[in-house]
Amino acid sequence: MVQPVFDAAVLSGRTDIPSQFIWPEGESPTPDATEEMHVPLIDIGGMLSGDPRAAAEVTRLVGEACERHGFFQVVNHGIDAQLLADAHRCVDAFFTMPLPEKQRALRRPGESCGYASSFTGRFASKLPWKETLSFRSCPSDPALVVDYIVATLGEDHRRLGEVYARYCSEMSRLSLEIMEVLGESLGVGRAHYRRFFEGNESIMRLNYYPPCQRPLETLGTGPHCDPTSLTILHQDDVGGLQVHTDGRWRSIRPRADAFVVNIGDTFMALSNGRYKSCLHRAVVNSRVPRKSLAFFLCPEMDKVVAPPGTLVDAANPRAYPDFTWRSLLDFTQKHYRADMKTLEVFSSWVVQQQPASART
Numbered sequence: 631m632v633q634p635v636f637d638a639a640v641l642s643g644r645t646d647i648p649s650q651f652i653w654p655e656g657e658s659p660t661p662d663a664t665e666e667m668h669v670p671l672i673d674i675g676g677m678l679s680g681d682p683r684a685a686a687e688v689t690r691l692v693g694e695a696c697e698r699h700g701f702f703q704v705v706n707h708g709i710d711a712q713l714l715a716d717a718h719r720c721v722d723a724f725f726t727m728p729l730p731e732k733q734r735a736l737r738r739p740g741e742s743c744g745y746a747s748s749f750t751g752r753f754a755s756k757l758p759w760k761e762t763l764s765f766r767s768c769p770s771d772p773a774l775v776v777d778y779i780v781a782t783l784g785e786d787h788r789r790l791g792e793v794y795a796r797y798c799s800e801m802s803r804l805s806l807e808i809m810e811v812l813g814e815s816l817g818v819g820r821a822h823y824r825r826f827f828e829g830n831e832s833i834m835r836l837n838y839y840p841p842c843q844r845p846l847e848t849l850g851t852g853p854h855c856d857p858t859s860l861t862i863l864h865q866d867d868v869g870g871l872q873v874h875t876d877g878r879w880r881s882i883r884p885r886a887d888a889f890v891v892n893i894g895d896t897f898m899a900l901s902n903g904r905y906k907s908c909l910h911r912a913v914v915n916s917r918v919p920r921k922s923l924a925f926f927l928c929p930e931m932d933k934v935v936a937p938p939g940t941l942v943d944a945a946n947p948r949a950y951p952d953f954t955w956r957s958l959l960d961f962t963q964k965h966y967r968a969d970m971k972t973l974e975v976f977s978s979w980v981v982q983q984q985p986a987s988a989r990t
């Protein structure tokens with residue numbers, strides 16, 4: 631079958647959508663209004679200011695949310711409002727360029743970075759109604775983001791590269807602060823996960839969801855659990871993020887002053903299954919484009935992902951085998967489309983790869 635081209639300017643001229651974008655009944659969004667999910671709001675600035683009562687309350691709220699569904703929001707995070715506004719403005723600037731310009735950064739098969747207009751060359755069905763631009767970011771290599779943007783899009787886009795370099799560096803800082811809270815709430819101390827992620831090799835993703843003439847037949851991002859460790863998301867004021875809890879989809883209402891944070895599969899493994907990586911998706915609408923900025927915190931590629939010994943005992947045996955982020959990333963890019971079962975399927979695959987004598 632000929633793959634459709636996902637060019638919003640072309641697709642907006644039709645009344646229907648190509649069949650590859652149609653999601654089966656049961657997976658497509660429901661027409662009735664979706665209930666709102668009440669996600670705890672964490673005052674991270676207050677927590678770090680040294681008031682022990684405020685810190686204990688934040689730790690308790692985070693622990694409770696992570697054991698239930700893995701979603702919470704942070705406010706008072708110290709991210710400059712101007713930087714956030716610039717980051718959203720640059721999303722508009724990039725995605726409103728003509729398709730051939732964006733394709734200068736084309737994401738190639740098997741790679742996790744670059745520009746993808748939907749995933750037309752990658753998947754044959756259940757295509758997402760979105761465009762994305764993803765790039766790597768590491769605190770140990772501050773020039774990485776600007777170099778990538780300039781090398782793919784050209785000198786004219788240096789300013790965009792600088793905005794995202796600053797944004798990623800702030801996201802890495804915020805992630806490490808959140809890691810302190812997660813460590814504290816799991817009883818392993820503030821330093822444990824902060825140290826583990828100090829040299830993170832993360833992925834920044836800009837999501838752009840053009841308006842869709844048939845929003846109830848498709849999805850912007852299909853149901854999935856993030857394979858990464860921690861996601862810090864900022865959505866614009868349009869709304870569309872939904873989380874599956876207690877058997878139904880609920881939406882997270884956008885808040886300009888808050889980041890939505892969620893636990894990913896790799897952190898679920900690092901907590902020996904205590905903290906949950908939860909199913910979520912993004913719906914689209916027929917009126918306006920929607921944007922979101924997703925920072926996916928990931929460990930160094932070859933670092934062994936294993937929970938601290940204090941989270942493993944006879945009552946809580948190892949839930950997942952040792953693995954590296956490189957192998958899980960590779961698995962999602964080459965063998966398996968990330969969904970709600972990624973960690974389970976990947977773990978079985980890892981165990982199968984081991985010699986029989988090493989399996990427990």
Ligand SMILES: C=C1C[C@]23C[C@H]1CC[C@H]2[C@]1(C)CCC[C@@](C)(C(=O)O)[C@H]1[C@@H]3C(=O)O
Nearest residue numbers: 742758851852854855856857858926962968
């Ligand atoms: C490592 C990654 C793979 C995906 C991007 C990051 C973290 C989330 C993954 C993803 C969003 C999960 C849903 C399916 C996916 C294909 C998507 O719709 O974007 C996933 C990403 C990807 O493989 O590109």
Ligand SMILES: O=C(O)CCC(=O)C(=O)O
Nearest residue numbers: 837851865871912922924
């Ligand atoms: O755009 C959103 O609100 C969610 C996107 C998402 O879940 C992802 O990129 O992993």
Ligand SMILES: [Fe+2]
Nearest residue numbers: 855856861910
């Ligand atoms: Fe996600």
